[in-house]
Amino acid sequence: MVKAHRVTIQDVAVLSGLSICTVSRALRNLPNVSEKAQVKVSDAAAKLGYKASSAAARLAGGSTGSIAIIAPTATAWFFAQAVEAAEEVFGDSGFDTVLISLRGKSSVKRKIFGDLLGLSQRVDGVLLLNVDLSESEVALLAASGLAVASVGMTSVPWDNVGIDDELAAWQATSHLLGLGHWDLAVLSGRETRENSVLTASDRLKGFGRALKDHHLTVHPDLVINSDSTIDGGRKAMNELIAHRSLPTAVFADCDEAAFGALMAMREHGLSAPKNVSVIGIDDHPMSWFLGLSTVAQPVADQGAFAANLLVERLQNADAPNEPSNHFLDTKLIERKTTRRQR
Amino acid sequence: MVKAHRVTIQDVAVLSGLSICTVSRALRNLPNVSEKAQVKVSDAAAKLGYKASSAAARLAGGSTGSIAIIAPTATAWFFAQAVEAAEEVFGDSGFDTVLISLRGKSSVKRKIFGDLLGLSQRVDGVLLLNVDLSESEVALLAASGLAVASVGMTSVPWDNVGIDDELAAWQATSHLLGLGHWDLAVLSGRETRENSVLTASDRLKGFGRALKDHHLTVHPDLVINSDSTIDGGRKAMNELIAHRSLPTAVFADCDEAAFGALMAMREHGLSAPKNVSVIGIDDHPMSWFLGLSTVAQPVADQGAFAANLLVERLQNADAPNEPSNHFLDTKLIERKTTRRQR
DNA sequence: GCCAAAATTGTAAGCGCTTACACTCTTCTT
C-alpha cells in the first residue's frame, strides 16, 4: 500500500487534465471558468475526495474556513444555546467554529483586540454574542477585514440579531405594575466597562420606561447589580433582603438571576409570590417548573439567524448590502411567581 | 504611515541579525541554539510583537496552535461547564479552541472520522467529552497522529479524566436502597451505537451492582431510556407514570433528567419524596434549590484536568509516557427528594 | 472570412514557516 499522501490540488489538476490554477478557480466558483472545466474539476475532486488545506489556502491569501464565536461565557444558558445553534450553522456550511469565551476576564478581550491581525489570520469571521465593546473596539473590528455579525448588540456597523431588550424589560415590568405593584426592585446584569452583557443596560432602560409610564421613578437603592447567573441573582437578592427594604416585586433581567433570587428568598423563609412577586426574562427550561413568570425569547433562533447572516456575507462577499438589524419577538408568560398586589 | 505589514519571521531574523532558520528554532525552543542567539531572538520577537502565522507553520509541517473539543452537545450543563473549563486552559496555553458539537447527529461524527486527515490538518489535538466511539474509531483516532485526551471515557489508549461512574451510580442507588426502597426505576441516558453519553452504561452498571448487593435484580421494565436533558427526563418519567407500575424510588443518571422527572411528577400531581423518592448525579446549581438528592461530581475540574494533560502532551511530545486514567471523587449529597420508605 | 475584444486557461511567483543538509567554528582526543 502506498504511503497515505494528502490529496492536493495538484492531484485534482492532473486527474481533470487542467491546470492547478483553473482547478483552484473552479473549486471556488470564481468567474471565467467554462462549464466543461467546472464539471471536470468537481468530478475529479469528488472522486479523489479532495479537500483544500485551509492552512495553505489561508497562507496564500484565501479563506481559513473558520469562524470565531466570542461570548462573555459559554456556560450561561443563553450562551450555551446560542453557541450551539451557531456552531451547527457554521458546521453545516463547512466552517470550523473557534470558541472564545471571555469568562469575565478583560484580559482575554484585550488579548483579542491587541492581536486582531492575528485573529484575522486564523478565522474569516467573528460572531459576537452580547459582547460589550467600546467604540474603539467596534471601529477596530469593523476595519479588521473580518466579517462580523452579532447577537444582542445594537448600533453596530454589522448584521445583528436580537430581541428588543428594552421592550422585553418593559413587558416584564409592566406586568408587575399592572398587577398593582409600585415598589419594584430590579436585578440588573452588571455593566462594567470591560466585558459584560450588553443587553443589561437596555433592559434597565425598559424597566425605567415602564415605571415612568406609570408615573413612578426608579429608586437607586432598588437597582441591584447582579451577575447574570444563578449565584449572581442569589447574592443580589440576599443583599436586597439583608440591607434594603423589601419591595413587593422584583424584576430579574434574566431567568437564571431570578432563580437565584428565589433561592435567596427561600433561604430567608420567603417565597414568591407570597412575599415578593418575581419575574425574569428568557423562559429557561426550568422556569416552567418553578412557575417563574417571565418574558420568553427565542435563543437558539437568534444564534442561528446571526450565524446565517455571517455565512451569507462570507459566501457572497461581492454583494455588500447594508448591515441589517433584526428583532425577534418576545412574549410575556405569566406563571405563578407573580400575583396581584393587595 | 506605512502599510500594515504582517511581522514575519524574516523581520525577526533581520532585527536579531540571525538567519530565519535559527530564529525558527529559537522560537520553538529546539536544541542547538546558543543562549546568545536565544536571547537575541526573543528580544527581537518581543520588540516586533511577532507571532508566528499558524497557517504557515501548519503548512510547513509545524503545529496549528488549535485543539478541537468534541462533545455530544454543548448545551447540557455538564458539557457547557467542561467545555468552558477546557477552553480556558487551552486559551491560556496559547491554543485556539475549535468546538465541535455532535448534537446527537451521527452524521457529524461520521464526517469527522471520514476526514480525520483533514481534522489533523486543522488542529494539533482533540479533547473528547464523553463521546461514544466504536473500537475502529478509537483505533483511527489513535493512529491519526493527533494528540488525544478525554473526559469520561474508559479503556481508551490516551489520557482520560473522569469520575467512577459505576461507583457514582452505586452511591446513588445504594442511598435509595439504604432508605428501604427496593422497587427502583432508573432513567438511563440513551446508549445508541451512534453517539451518546458513554457514562450511561457504567452508571447503569452501578445501579445494577447496587441492586445485586441487596440481592435484588434489575427489572427491564424499570430501566427507562432517557435523553440526558430536562425534557428527556420528563418524557421518561411520563412514560413510567403512564405505562408502567410506579416504583417507590427513581434514580436518574443525571440531575437534568431528574429535574425532568420531578416536572413530570408534578404534572401528574405527584411529588418527591412523598410519592416517589428521586436522586440524580451531578449536583447541578439548581439541585440545591429543588432539594434534589444527588451525587456531586467536579465538572469544570474534569474538563480543565483533561485539557491540561492534552496541552502537556502537546508541549513535550518527546516524553511519551503511558496514557493515564484519573478518577475524581464523587460524593453523595442527601437532600429532600429522597426519604425512608415505610 | 478577418481582426479585435472577450472568455478561458496556464505560468510562475510567492504566502511565512519548517527542516534536511551543508557549512563553520569550538572543543576534546591522543
Add this chain to the structure above:
DNA sequence: AAGAAGAGTGTAAGCGCTTACAATTTTGGC
C-alpha cells in the same frame, strides 16, 4: 598540535494554495 566529534548556524527546498499576468482560444462584428 592535528584531526575527529560536536555545537551552532545558514542555505535552500518545499508545504498546498492563490493570484497577477501572460498565453491561448473563442466569439462577434462587418
